[in-house]
Amino acid sequence: MHNNGHNPYKPTPMHIVRAYYESNDRSLKTLELVFDHQADRDEFFEAYNPGQFCQLSIFGKGEAPFGVASAAWEGDFVRFTIQKMGSFTQYAHQLQAGDAIGMRGPLGNGFPLEDWKGKNLVIIGGGCAFSTLYALTKHVHHPQNRPDFDQLVVIYGARTSGLCMYKHDIQSWYQRDDMEIHQAIDVPEEDWSHHVGYVPDVVKNVAPSPENAVAVVCGPPIMTKYTLPVLVELGFAPDTIFTSLEKRMKCGIGKCGRCNIGSKYICKDGPVFSLAELQELPDDI
C-alpha cells in the first residue's frame, strides 16, 4: 500500500456504533467503529485483509495498535477488542456508542490468504490475541470464501470461561458441519463441557493433520513459544506455520524505529510471519 501523497499520520475520523464488554471481568471490551466519510470506508475495505491491524487514535491520549477483529463482509464497521492495560486502553474502555475516535490503517501484511487457497486451515489462538483469528475465521465462513479453503479447525483457549470472547457466535460454530471448534480453559469449571488445559496440550490432543495444511498461531508469547514445537512435532513444516507478532509501536509504517526484529519491522514487514521467516531472524523478541 502506498500513501500516494496522503499524510499517513492523519487518523481517519470514525464513530463508535457499538461498545460492549467481552469478558465477565470487564477487562476486554469490543468497540465497533464506522467511518464518518464514505470515501474512507471504500478505501479501507479495498485494502483490508484479515491479520492486519490499525492504530486507534484518541486525541489527548495518543495512539495504540490493535488487530482488526472483523471480516469485511460482516458490515460497514471495523471491530476491535481491547484489553485494559495502560492509560490509552483505560480511556478507550470508557468510550460509548456515538463517541468519536480516529483510526489509521489497515496496517501491516495480514495473513497470506492467496497462498493458503486450497489448504486445510488450523487456527490456534489464546487469550485476546484470538481477535485477528476471529476475523480470519469469519472471513473463511463467508459462502464466497469458504470454497477457497478445505477443512477448518479452530482451537481457542482462554484462562477462564469468563474470558472467552465472541461467545454467542462461537457457540454457533459447534452446529456448523464445515469446521471443527475446540475451546479450552486452563482449569476445570462447573458447566464447562469442552477442553481443559493449556493450548499446547490441547493442540497435542486434537493433533490436527499437517497434510496439505497451514497452522496459524496467535497468543501470548509463552503460549506461542510452547505451541510451535508441538506443531513441528505433528509434522508441520516451518513454512506452513504462521504467527502474528506484537511489539511496542508508534508510527505503524516503518519509520519510528522501535518495532524491529533484526532488519524486519513488525509493523510493515509483519505482523504475520511464518516460522521459517522467524528462524532467519535474531532472537530479539
Added chain:
Amino acid sequence: MMYILEKKKLNKILSTWAQEHEVFVPQKVEEYSQFLPYTEDSELALKSPHNTRYPPKALFLPQSEVMLKFNNRTQKYEEVNTTPKSRLVFGVRPCDAKAFRLLDTVFDAEDYADPYWKAKRDATILIGIGCEVPPSTCFCTTVGGGPFNQDGLDAILTELEGSYLVQILTEKAETLFASLSPATIEQEKQVEAIQTKAHDSMSPAFETDGLKQKLDQIFESSYWDKISESCLGCGICTFLCPTCFCFDIVDEVQRKERVRNWDTCMFRIYSQEASGHNPRPTRRERTRQRLMHKYSYWLDHIDEIGCTGCGRCVRYCPVGLDIRAMLRTANTHESEAVHA
C-alpha cells in the same frame, strides 16, 4: 563547473541568498558550532576541522515537531503546514550530507513517504564544505565516504587561501554562484591535491569486510556485555548521530498538539510493552540494537552501512565509548557456542 568564492565576499553572497531563501550556516554556540539562520551579525564557524555538535538532520527531522493540532473535546484536528519556504544550508559536511541521502531511503520510501521530512528536503539546497584536516575522531573513509564526498550535496567548497573553490554538483546550485569568476586550472589542480591529501590522511578505523556477518554471528555472545558495561544509557550517541532517526509520537494535551520527538533505542522505555515485557531490558540488548542497526540491518535494507563516520558518538560520549574500538573488538571476538 568550478568557481572561486573569495572569503571577503562570503557575507555578501550569503545576504544575497538570504533574500530568497532561509539560509542556515554553522555559527558559534558556546564552544561548539550549530546550524542557525543567517543574519548579517552571524559569527560563522566554517573552519575545518570543526563539524557542528548538533546534527543538521534536525533541519529535516526536528528534535520536536508538531504533526497535527487537535481539539480533544471534539476529537477534530487540523494539519499543520509542512512546506517551509525555500531553504539553503551552507557549510554541510560530507558525512552529514550522505546521512540525508541515507535517511531519504527511510522517509521517502516506496511504500510510505513521510510528508514532513519530504517537504523540507524538497525545499532545501545543500552547499557542502569539505574537511581539509579531518579530526582524529572522524572515520568517514572507513564506512564508504570521504572528507570531500559529494554524495547528497548540491555543491561543495574546498578551502584555499583567502577563497573557496566551489564545485557545482547539481542543477539546484547552478545559478547560485553564476556571478563568480571561474577557477583557474592551477586552482583546480591545487584543490585536487588538497582533497587527495585529506582522504589519504585518514587510515582505516576498522575492517568492514565481513563485519556484518561477524556481528550476526555473535548476536548472542558475551561480546555485547563487555562493550556495553560502561554505557550510561544517556542516548547522546543516538541523538547527535546524523543517521539515527527513531522518534516517539505523543499528544501534548495542554498545547493540543500531536508531536513527534527524537527517541532513542538506548532508553529502556523505548521498547517497553504495555504487558510489562521488554525485548531489550538491559544495556546489552540496547547497545546491540544500536550497533546492529547501523552495521547489519542497514546493509539488509539498502546494502550500505548506516553510519557515515562523523565521529560525534565518539567525541561526545560521556564515558568515552568508541564505536570504532567496539567494532574492532567485534572483528576479533571469537564466536562462542551459544546453543547446545
